Structures are given as C-alpha cells and as structure tokens.
Amino acid sequence: MSMPKQSTIRNDWYNVVQEYTERLVKIRSVSPGEGEIRVAHEVLRQLTEGDVGSLYTMHGLDPIEGDPYQRQNAYAFLHGQSSATLVLLGHIDTVDTQDYGPLEPWALEPNELTLRKKALFSSPTAAEEADDDWMFGRGAIDMKSGVAVNIALMRRLAQANHQSPLPLSVVMLATPDEENESAGVLQAVHFLLRLRELYGLEYLGVINTDSTTALYPGDQQRYIYSGTIGKLLPCFLCVGSASHVATPFNGLDANLLAAELIRELSMNDSLCDVAQGQVTAPPVTLHAKDLKDHYDVQLPFAAYFYLNVLTLNTGPDELLQRLCACSSTVMRDLLQRVDQAEQRWRQASGEHGWQERFQPRHGSVLTYAQLYTEAVKQLGEDQVQAALDAEWQRASSLPDARERSLCLAQRLWKLSNRQGPAVVIFYAPPYYPHVAPTPGALQDAISNVVAAHPEIPLEILPYYPYLSDMSYLRLDPGINLSAFTQNMPIWQESGTQAQIGAYKLPLAEIQKLALPVINWGPYGYAFHQRDERVLKSYSFETLPQLIYETIMYLAQNSAS
Incomplete structure (x- = not known):
C-alpha cells in the first residue's frame, strides 16, 4: 500500500509539543511519590483542554489497585470504525534531582537551565556544543517529551475523528512508577484487557515513546526498536x-x-x-x-x-x-x-602428623x-x-x-x-521479561514510513537496550517461568490472597494481552544525569509527524 503524501498532513507539531513538554517537566514527579498524581492530572488536562475532551470515546484516570500513594494512570481512548487498535504509551515519573547540586532549584525549569547550561557540563567544550536546539531539565528526555508527543497525537486524532471517523482505534496511556517498580504499566495490563473485552478490540501493538540516544560517539542515527531487553x-x-x-x-x-x-x-x-x-x-x-x-x-x-x-x-x-x-x-x-x-x-x-589428619x-x-x-x-x-x-x-x-x-x-x-x-x-525482584521483535501490521507500517523518508537517518533495531515498561506487555511464547517462580522466595501467584511484602506479576494476563512492542521516542542525551536534554527539532516536530504517518498507514490498511 502506498504511503499518504506528506504534503496532505499538517506538520505544525513543534510549538505544541514544546509547550506540553515544558508544562510536564515543571511538575516534580519523582517516583515513588505524590508528585506522580499531579503530573497525571496535568496529562489529562492537556488531553482535554479546549473542549477536546468531548471528542474522546473515553478519557480519565485509572487508579492503581492497592497503591500506597493512590497514583493513577491517565488515559484517552478513540473508538474507530474497526477493531484494529494502536496503543500509545509513556511514563510520567522521573528519578530524583539531587544530582543537579547547586542547580537543583532550576532542575524543573528548562528556560532557567538554558541560561545556566555552562554549569551543567563538566567541560566548556561540551557546553558550547549544546546549541539552542536542546531543552534541558529533569524528565525532558526521560520521558516527558515522549508523553507530550503522545498527547499532541491524541488531540489531533480526536479532532480528525470528529470530522471523519477513523478506521483505526487508538488508546493512549501515561503511567507512573516506571523508574521504580512499574506499578503503572502493570495496572495498564488489566485496563487494556478490560478495554479490549468492552469494545471487542484487536490490538496491533504499542508504540512506547521512551528516550533514545546515540549508541557511540558521532552516531547520527535515530533509532526505532522492535523489541526490548x-x-x-x-x-x-x-x-x-x-x-x-x-x-x-x-x-x-x-x-x-x-x-x-x-x-x-x-x-x-x-x-x-x-x-x-x-x-x-x-x-x-x-x-x-x-x-x-x-x-x-x-x-x-x-x-x-x-x-x-x-x-x-x-x-x-x-x-x-x-x-x-x-x-x-x-x-x-x-x-x-x-x-x-x-x-x-x-x-x-x-607441624607434625598433619598429613594424616x-x-x-x-x-x-x-x-x-x-x-x-x-x-x-x-x-x-x-x-x-x-x-x-x-x-x-x-x-x-x-x-x-x-x-x-x-x-x-x-x-x-x-x-x-x-x-x-x-x-x-x-x-529477587525486579524481573523484566525480554520481548523479541514481533512481525505484524505495526512493524510493516513503521518500515514503510522509514522507507518513505530516506532524508532522515532512521534505523530499526531489534531490542531497546534500556529497561522499560514494554517488558510487561508481552511474554515471548514458550518461555519457561517455573524456575523463576520456584526460586524467588517472596513470589506470590497472581490471584491468591495478598501477602505483605510479596512480589507478583500478572503473568497470565501479560500472556493474554501479548502486545507487539515498538519503542520510537525522542532523541537526547544524559538520561538520569544533570545535563539531561532533548533535541527539540527531531523530538518536537519530526517524531510526532513520523508516528502520525504510521497511524495513518495503519488506518488506511484497516479500512482496506
């Protein structure tokens, strides 16, 4: 199937994604903690402001069952004309900001950090190389810019769906706790299964917009990953x-x-x-x-x-x-x-006689x-x-x-x-299952979009090389987990009476969900470091456009 012509699709993402990213970064959401609740509310606010909320089939906050912090996943759902459904995923929590040292008062203020960027780097040369195309701040790349991309996509899809019903269904989830114990995505497993049953959905897979970076000095590629470590x-x-x-x-x-x-x-x-x-x-x-x-x-x-x-x-x-x-x-x-x-x-x-003893x-x-x-x-x-x-x-x-x-x-x-x-x-916990690349409609759509843009240095690799929530959305067929469960002292089978201090994963539910996973996220450097930064031109404009084209390809394929 031919790609939709790029000229027919609006390409004015930059200012919107930049604004949403700045607003999300300004909210302290260190995991685990109550700040994750505030940022979930902000995600929902961004999804729905300007009367866009009425255009979704569903939107809201899904509480994490048994969570001591009473955290919630933010979500929005568009039910299209077919059961084929794409999931957009991102996490809203961050690591702490103590590593910023004397710059910590501005760790959540991208503009203020830009003014002080020389102090962020260990060498003047590195500071000089960080031009105006970078946004600094805790969570800027890992991964509030990725969540902002998903919000911008969902808003545009909601508006398009209002004018002409989409052939494709789309659900977006923003989850807390990725940097700690992945409570958000484990709740999302149950949510996605309920949604599938309620609307008769057929999940094509998930695009997780977590951070990406160069794999070696001088690397200019922008990577897409079709599995995870x-x-x-x-x-x-x-x-x-x-x-x-x-x-x-x-x-x-x-x-x-x-x-x-x-x-x-x-x-x-x-x-x-x-x-x-x-x-x-x-x-x-x-x-x-x-x-x-x-x-x-x-x-x-x-x-x-x-x-x-x-x-x-x-x-x-x-x-x-x-x-x-x-x-x-x-x-x-x-x-x-x-x-x-x-x-x-x-x-x-x-010593005598030691040989005999x-x-x-x-x-x-x-x-x-x-x-x-x-x-x-x-x-x-x-x-x-x-x-x-x-x-x-x-x-x-x-x-x-x-x-x-x-x-x-x-x-x-x-x-x-x-x-x-x-x-x-x-x-002992935690356990992150690896997920192998899964051929299918989502991989085909991404391959077609990549082929349509030879001017962009895009490369698809099999495994996302960083730990991520994608591990809990699919279990590779044939994996034997008995050695894991039998040799984990605090393991508790899902569905049994809760024990304080136990560790459990909804393994049967993950196997039932079985989502193909893709990570296609913003580009930046220094995750979890004080010079954390996101490349604005690619992350705020090119990336959302490419994912939008992927969604349109899937939509056309669903309609055919």
Missing part, C-alpha cells in the same frame, strides 16, 4: 564456616567465597546474551555485603550479593543452570586453593528450590512452610524486596541443617 536479578547466599582469625584454616571466610564468585561473574562477557546482531552489557553486581552486624574476631560465615543480568533470549531456567555450573567451578577451584595454602602453611609451621574441603551449590525440597524431605512441608511464614511476617516490614528475599533464604538454610561451604542461588 530483559533483566534478571540472581542473588547468591554464600555460606562459609566460622572460626577464630588465628585459626582460619578451621573455617572458611564467606567473604572470600563471595569475592571469588563476584570476580568470576561480574563483567564476564561470556554471560552476555547475543541476538540478531545485538549484545547485552555484561553482568555487574549491584550490592554485596557480609552478614555480620558487629565487630569480633570470628570469620564471617555468611555473605551475599546480587547480580544484574540483562537478557535477550536467555530464560530464568537457562540462566540458573549456567550460574550453578559456574559457581560449582568457582567453589571447587577456591577450596583446592585453600587446601594447597593450608598444606604449605602447616609444612612451614613444622588433613581432609580435603568440599562444598555445594544449590538453588533455592533444591534447598526447599531437601528441607521438606527432612521436616515435612507443614513445618517448613510454617517456619517460612513466620520469617515472612518478621521480614515483611523491611522496605527492600532483596533483603526480604535474603531473610527467607537464610531461614531455609538453617532449616536444612546443612553445613557450609555452600552457595544458595535464588531470584
């Missing part, structure tokens, strides 16, 4: 053996075990995922500590850390198998090294699920579950989900009556 957070409870520091060979320093595992796993490029020409960043530790809470001269006999692992195609089961194999190798090599050190030390000490060290590596099975065999499921329930009650007041998970893993270890050295591997 995922993330798993495996945790390692490292159990040593207690001893006095004067007799270290009678025990094992748990910190040494943790350090060897970190040395092997962190920045290990053999654990990178590769798919369709893209490669994930290697795993890194996000936290590590031993579990002593006071000073004494006893060896630390327990330590733990967790590892950030990005995925393109590796599932929780496969990753767990690889980590267990790697940890077993580390354990074997470390204990052999300690054995050899002890033999040399006793020989140098002139010497016993080579052995250790074990287990998953949380394996440890649970062992404990149940010894004690029975009722006793094990009762002990874990009691620990859950005690740990539920801890604000950090990783710490709550650790408490349950420690309790299960004590129930097992095992002895160290050992490593227990389990999962």
Whole structure:
C-alpha cells in the first residue's frame, strides 16, 4: 500500500509539543511519590483542554489497585470504525534531582537551565556544543517529551475523528512508577484487557515513546526498536564456616567465597546474551555485603550479593543452570586453593602428623528450590512452610524486596541443617521479561514510513537496550517461568490472597494481552544525569509527524 503524501498532513507539531513538554517537566514527579498524581492530572488536562475532551470515546484516570500513594494512570481512548487498535504509551515519573547540586532549584525549569547550561557540563567544550536546539531539565528526555508527543497525537486524532471517523482505534496511556517498580504499566495490563473485552478490540501493538540516544560517539542515527531487553536479578547466599582469625584454616571466610564468585561473574562477557546482531552489557553486581552486624574476631560465615543480568533470549531456567555450573567451578577451584595454602602453611609451621589428619574441603551449590525440597524431605512441608511464614511476617516490614528475599533464604538454610561451604542461588525482584521483535501490521507500517523518508537517518533495531515498561506487555511464547517462580522466595501467584511484602506479576494476563512492542521516542542525551536534554527539532516536530504517518498507514490498511 502506498504511503499518504506528506504534503496532505499538517506538520505544525513543534510549538505544541514544546509547550506540553515544558508544562510536564515543571511538575516534580519523582517516583515513588505524590508528585506522580499531579503530573497525571496535568496529562489529562492537556488531553482535554479546549473542549477536546468531548471528542474522546473515553478519557480519565485509572487508579492503581492497592497503591500506597493512590497514583493513577491517565488515559484517552478513540473508538474507530474497526477493531484494529494502536496503543500509545509513556511514563510520567522521573528519578530524583539531587544530582543537579547547586542547580537543583532550576532542575524543573528548562528556560532557567538554558541560561545556566555552562554549569551543567563538566567541560566548556561540551557546553558550547549544546546549541539552542536542546531543552534541558529533569524528565525532558526521560520521558516527558515522549508523553507530550503522545498527547499532541491524541488531540489531533480526536479532532480528525470528529470530522471523519477513523478506521483505526487508538488508546493512549501515561503511567507512573516506571523508574521504580512499574506499578503503572502493570495496572495498564488489566485496563487494556478490560478495554479490549468492552469494545471487542484487536490490538496491533504499542508504540512506547521512551528516550533514545546515540549508541557511540558521532552516531547520527535515530533509532526505532522492535523489541526490548530483559533483566534478571540472581542473588547468591554464600555460606562459609566460622572460626577464630588465628585459626582460619578451621573455617572458611564467606567473604572470600563471595569475592571469588563476584570476580568470576561480574563483567564476564561470556554471560552476555547475543541476538540478531545485538549484545547485552555484561553482568555487574549491584550490592554485596557480609552478614555480620558487629565487630569480633570470628570469620564471617555468611555473605551475599546480587547480580544484574540483562537478557535477550536467555530464560530464568537457562540462566540458573549456567550460574550453578559456574559457581560449582568457582567453589571447587577456591577450596583446592585453600587446601594447597593450608598444606604449605602447616609444612612451614613444622607441624607434625598433619598429613594424616588433613581432609580435603568440599562444598555445594544449590538453588533455592533444591534447598526447599531437601528441607521438606527432612521436616515435612507443614513445618517448613510454617517456619517460612513466620520469617515472612518478621521480614515483611523491611522496605527492600532483596533483603526480604535474603531473610527467607537464610531461614531455609538453617532449616536444612546443612553445613557450609555452600552457595544458595535464588531470584529477587525486579524481573523484566525480554520481548523479541514481533512481525505484524505495526512493524510493516513503521518500515514503510522509514522507507518513505530516506532524508532522515532512521534505523530499526531489534531490542531497546534500556529497561522499560514494554517488558510487561508481552511474554515471548514458550518461555519457561517455573524456575523463576520456584526460586524467588517472596513470589506470590497472581490471584491468591495478598501477602505483605510479596512480589507478583500478572503473568497470565501479560500472556493474554501479548502486545507487539515498538519503542520510537525522542532523541537526547544524559538520561538520569544533570545535563539531561532533548533535541527539540527531531523530538518536537519530526517524531510526532513520523508516528502520525504510521497511524495513518495503519488506518488506511484497516479500512482496506
């Protein structure tokens, strides 16, 4: 099908998107917090002002169920002449502004920051290169400009639909909490399923307008992504053996075990995922500590850390198998090294008869699920579950989900009556499923729009390389999540009675929704940094026009 001629479509987006972006940036909406409520109301105000609200089929605020901050998703819906429906998505929250330092009073004031832009950069050269085509401010690129684009699109579509009914249905959602625990988009999953049932919709997919940037110095491309990266957070409870520091060979320093595992796993490029020409960043530790809470001269006999692992195609089961194999190798090599050190030390000490008493060290590596099975065999499921329930009650007041998970893993270890050295591997929140590119009408429409604009350096890549809400809109077919749910201590099945401090995802609902995902967002630099900025010419004018053309292509295709 031929593209609609660009000359027949108005191209006066710039001033509108700039105004909406400035108004959104001026509202502090650090997640989690009450500011997200104010910005949701502002999104709805922008969607409906000037009597445009009466042109939507539906618009409003959808409360996030059980949210302690009483936050809401803002939405607008246009029911066209066909069931074919496009979703426009964006998040309205930001990270904090403390990184602005002395410039923090103006962190939400784009014009004021422009006047002070030299102070934003670490070098005068960088400041000079940032010309007048940039808007500064927290959330300018990540991603209030993307939400502003969606608002401008919805308003124009509503006005067009009033004059001549659209062949296509469109729904826009602006969600909070993307920078924290994605409560907004998880609520959106339920909302979109309800909307689909109510109006008999057939979702073509979602365009998420989250931030994009250059992938290397000098890169001039403007990227579109047809899938998204995922993330798993495996945790390692490292159990040593207690001893006095004067007799270290009678025990094992748990910190040494943790350090060897970190040395092997962190920045290990053999654990990178590769798919369709893209490669994930290697795993890194996000936290590590031993579990002593006071000073004494006893060896630390327990330590733990967790590892950030990005995925393109590796599932929780496969990753767990690889980590267990790697940890077993580390354990074997470390204990052999300690054995050899002890033999040399006793020989140098002139000790007699140590050879007859010497016993080579052995250790074990287990998953949380394996440890649970062992404990149940010894004690029975009722006793094990009762002990874990009691620990859950005690740990539920801890604000950090990783710490709550650790408490349950420690309790299960004590129930097992095992002895160290050992490593227990389990999962903790958050989990972001990766989503592979999904061929279909939306991808075809975008490919046609890109082909129609050779003058713009557009490139379609398979996976959005940053964590995003898109992960919760589709689960790749065939993914096995049993290894994830069985090895996450605080996992709670969706639909069961709520437990304080539990982690759950509407996995069945996500599978039912199954939206193809696209990220096509504003272009800028320095997300989460104080020189955060959005390129106005592309983001406020070119981008909304290209997405509008995509929608028109889909509309024409729906009508044919």
